[in-house]
Amino acid sequence: MIRTQLETPRLHLRLFTRDDVQVMYTLCSDPEVIKYADTAVKDVHEAMQRLEQGPLADYQKYGYGRFAVELKSTGKVIGFCGIKYLPEIELPEVGFRYLKEYWGRGIGTEAALACVEFARSDLKIKKLVALIMPENKASINLSLKLGMVRGPLIRIYDVDAYQYEMML
Numbered sequence: 001m002i003r004t005q006l007e008t009p010r011l012h013l014r015l016f017t018r019d020d021v022q023v024m025y026t027l028c029s030d031p032e033v034i035k036y037a038d039t040a041v042k043d044v045h046e047a048m049q050r051l052e053q054g055p056l057a058d059y060q061k062y063g064y065g066r067f068a069v070e071l072k073s074t075g076k077v078i079g080f081c082g083i084k085y086l087p088e089i090e091l092p093e094v095g096f097r098y099l100k101e102y103w104g105r106g107i108g109t110e111a112a113l114a115c116v117e118f119a120r121s122d123l124k125i126k127k128l129v130a131l132i133m134p135e136n137k138a139s140i141n142l143s144l145k146l147g148m149v150r151g152p153l154i155r156i157y158d159v160d161a162y163q164y165e166m167m168l
């Protein structure tokens, strides 16, 4: 069975809905947040397209995609984390992105560890990657904490990124 929500001590991970468009807008437009992650959306309409063509489409197509991450103490969505199948490299990727006021509190590690376990137990994934730009120290450190090792530098989405990888 593929779960549609996960729980950790501080977090509730659940599927995105269209009601999450405002936080998706911030996550896809704040220049510091997307510096090593993405191209910026210019308005809420484009953020809705990202939501529909990203996680919502992935749930339909693959049965899983990035989870919205809620802080249990407030019920607020503070970012996303989860497994996304990347057809470009024919591998699933663990990805993570949070509002900057929540960085550096161990939240990224807590959610990602739960997603790695979900990939292993629910999705039966054997090889998991994380594509990370060489300058993205926080993301590299998080991936190392998950047990990943650095693989090849690849060109994808018009940027150079290291393929961090682990066997599950």
Ligand SMILES: CC(C)(COP(=O)(O)OP(=O)(O)OC[C@H]1O[C@@H](n2cnc3c(N)ncnc32)[C@H](O)[C@@H]1OP(=O)(O)O)[C@@H](O)C(=O)NCCC(=O)NCCS
Pocket (backbone or CB within 6 Å): 032, 033, 034, 036, 037, 096, 097, 098, 099, 102, 103, 104, 105, 106, 107, 108, 109, 110, 131, 132, 133, 136, 137, 138, 139, 141, 142, 145
């Ligand atoms: C990358 C990101 C998800 C990390 O989330 P986080 O909640 O801050 O991560 P954690 O607090 O669990 O920290 C994980 C490890 O990363 C390292 N780290 C965190 N912030 C760091 C920073 N600014 N510089 C260097 N290392 C950092 C630490 O080694 C830390 O482990 P430690 O505290 O045991 O030493 C977060 O910074 C983020 O959302 N960045 C913007 C989006 C992004 O770049 N996503 C990834 C694209 S590949």
